Amino acid sequence: MATYIQNVKFPAFLLVLIVSVPLAVAAPGSDNKPNIVLVLMDNFGYGEIGVYGGGVLRGAPTPRIDSIAAEGFQLTNFNVEAECTPSRTSLMTGRYGIRARQRPDGPPRGIWWGITEWEITLAEMLSDAGYATGMFGKWHLGDTEGRFPTDQGFDEWYGIPNSSDRAFWPDSDSWQEGAHPDLEFTYVVSSKRGETPKKLEVYGREKRKTIDREITDHAIDFIKRKAKTRQPFFAYLPYTQTHEPVDAHPDFKGTTGNGSFADVLAQTDAYVGELLDTIDELGLKDNTIFIFTSDNGREGITRSFGFTGPWRGSMFSPYEGSLRVPFLIRWPGKIPAKQVSNDIVHLTDLFPTLANFVGGDIPQDRILDGVDQSDFFMGKSDKSARESIVIYIGNVLFGVKWRNWKMLIKEIDEDSYAIRTMAYPSIYNLLIDPKEEVPEGFYLDDTWVDAPLWQVIEDHLASIENDPGAPGP
Ligand SMILES: [Ca+2]
Ligand SMILES: [Ca+2]
Numbered sequence: 001m002a003t004y005i006q007n008v009k010f011p012a013f014l015l016v017l018i019v020s021v022p023l024a025v026a027a028p029g030s031d032n033k034p035n036i037v038l039v040l041m042d043n044f045g046y047g048e049i050g051v052y053g054g055g056v057l058r059g060a061p062t063p064r065i066d067s068i069a070a071e072g073f074q075l076t077n078f079n080v081e082a083e084c085t086p087s088r089t090s091l092m093t094g095r096y097g098i099r100a101r102q103r104p105d106g107p108p109r110g111i112w113w114g115i116t117e118w119e120i121t122l123a124e125m126l127s128d129a130g131y132a133t134g135m136f137g138k139w140h141l142g143d144t145e146g147r148f149p150t151d152q153g154f155d156e157w158y159g160i161p162n163s164s165d166r167a168f169w170p171d172s173d174s175w176q177e178g179a180h181p182d183l184e185f186t187y188v189v190s191s192k193r194g195e196t197p198k199k200l201e202v203y204g205r206e207k208r209k210t211i212d213r214e215i216t217d218h219a220i221d222f223i224k225r226k227a228k229t230r231q232p233f234f235a236y237l238p239y240t241q242t243h244e245p246v247d248a249h250p251d252f253k254g255t256t257g258n259g260s261f262a263d264v265l266a267q268t269d270a271y272v273g274e275l276l277d278t279i280d281e282l283g284l285k286d287n288t289i290f291i292f293t294s295d296n297g298r299e300g301i302t303r304s305f306g307f308t309g310p311w312r313g314s315m316f317s318p319y320e321g322s323l324r325v326p327f328l329i330r331w332p333g334k335i336p337a338k339q340v341s342n343d344i345v346h347l348t349d350l351f352p353t354l355a356n357f358v359g360g361d362i363p364q365d366r367i368l369d370g371v372d373q374s375d376f377f378m379g380k381s382d383k384s385a386r387e388s389i390v391i392y393i394g395n396v397l398f399g400v401k402w403r404n405w406k407m408l409i410k411e412i413d414e415d416s417y418a419i420r421t422m423a424y425p426s427i428y429n430l431l432i433d434p435k436e437e438v439p440e441g442f443y444l445d446d447t448w449v450d451a452p453l454w455q456v457i458e459d460h461l462a463s464i465e466n467d468p469g470a471p472g473p
Contacts, residue, residue, distance in 0.1 A: 032287075033130065033232040035232050035233050035287060036235070038235070038291045039275070040295055041268070041292075041293070041294040043243045045297050045321065046307075049265075049326055051065075060265040061266075063269065063273075064273030065269050068290060068292055068330045069328050072337060073329050076340060076341070077344050078324065078326070079389050081097050081392065083315055085140055087296050088141050089114065089115050091295070092122050092123070094351025095119075099369070099469070099470065114142035114143075114147065116472025117147060117151065121152045122350070123234065124152060125363075126234045131232050131358070132155055132222075133155050133156075133236070135149045135154040135156070135158075136158050148161065148191060150193045157191050158218040159188065160187075160188055160189070164245070167207070185203065186202075187199035188203055212267065237275070239271075241264050246261050246264050246304075248263035248267055252264070261305040275290075289330070290329070290331070291328070292329075293325055293347075296322060296325065298314045310434050311324055312437070320430070320434070320436060336378070339379065345386065346386065350370065352373075353370070353372055387403055390457065397410075397457070399426075402452050403452075405427065405453060406427070406430055407449075411426055427443055
């Protein structure tokens with residue numbers, strides 16, 4: 001960490017654990033608890049879908065995804081982490097990714113990434129609250145024994161353990177068999193709770209075309225099976241698109257006439273529509289929380305075709321195009337329809353918020369970074385329960401957002417990915433300069449923002465100092 005940061009003097013006060021009293025939302029008896037369907041896209045920018053300025057502008061209308069906004073709450077300042085694994089850690093644990101990987105004595109490579117068994121996942125919390133839990137899609141939080149989804153609270157899983165990067169390998173002309181003992185093609189796998197995942201098929205470019213179709217089919221089957229019981233369910237769909245390679249299903253390839261990305265956008269909208277129709281036809285609409293979001297902004301690769309809307313940059317950067325993604329939530333009768341807010345919300349907030357919606361337990365023995373947004377989502381408060389987030393790339397702290405202000409103590413060169421440590425932090429007013437084009441070098445009217453911005457960093461670093469790190473592996 002830079003000298004600049006090390007010199008910060010920590011305030012004497014201690015961090016405050018984010019612990020909330022569960023709301024009495026769910027009626028007694030698990031059969032009255034709301035079902036949860038959570039769709040998580042991969043490397044999917046803020047600007048892809050219609051209600052965020054995409055859709056037809058991107059060559060494919062997205063009426064089904066847009067309908068979630070019409071029937072629910074749309075956030076325009078929903079923040080994630082800058083890459084897959086820390087972001088999925090935030091979602092699953094309610095803790096910033098840095099907390100899962102900060103232990104300095106872990107193995108240097110291979111094992112020490114993702115989350116260890118010690119972490120209490122969203123699926124474990126919901127499982128303990130009486131939920132059936134199914135995951136259909138990409139995990140990317142650990143691929144060794146004891147760390148698969150079905151070791152971490154999911155009753156069943158169909159999908160891929162790691163990144164879709166590996167879908168290139170089987171089709172590569174330059175693949176070298178036996179190059180390293182850890183190297184093997186990724187397989188589509190399935191497992192039940194506690195089982196070793198069964199390898200089904202090699203995940204190559206052909207499989208890439210059909211896997212999101214299969215994820216949808218498996219999830220619909222799960223939802224229909226669970227609807228016959230009185231047990232509430234959590235269906236988690238981390239789709240593999242629109243991570244590269246973006247390969248549309250044969251049913252959609254060429255259908256938009258606007259290229260593979262638009263075809264996949266149309267495909268995704270149709271699949272989300274099938275999920276919504278399933279919920280509605282089963283009579284579960286009013287008793288199901290439906291969420292659509294993404295793990296991080298668009299791909300960083302040149303010509304990868306993703307779109308961040310008005311925001312600068314792409315994933316692996318500290319800019320808004322990396323951190324701000326679509327977030328739509330529908331729960332008819334509980335969450336008011338047609339709501340839009342630009343207040344800051346973070347992916348870590350889903351854990352405590354969903355825990356409060358369902359009467360689940362929030363861990364008391366560890367630091368949670370997420371805050372309970374249930375009052376905000378349900379219209380009982382017109383303000384988000386948080387005003388700030390911290391920004392990391394890997395283990396490096398880049399800066400902070402507070403209200404409409406942003407401070408970067410490091411910037412990144414978007415061509416070379418070189419990190420620049422700023423002698424004077426870059427300050428951006430995101431309402432005046434949404435694209436982060438010109439740091440406010442002479443913000444003489446507004447130097448007061450230093451105080452709240454640095455306070456967020458100081459509080460966060462104090463909490464990290466006091467955090468022993470996740471035990472494991
Ligand atoms: Ca991702
Ligand atoms: Ca666990």
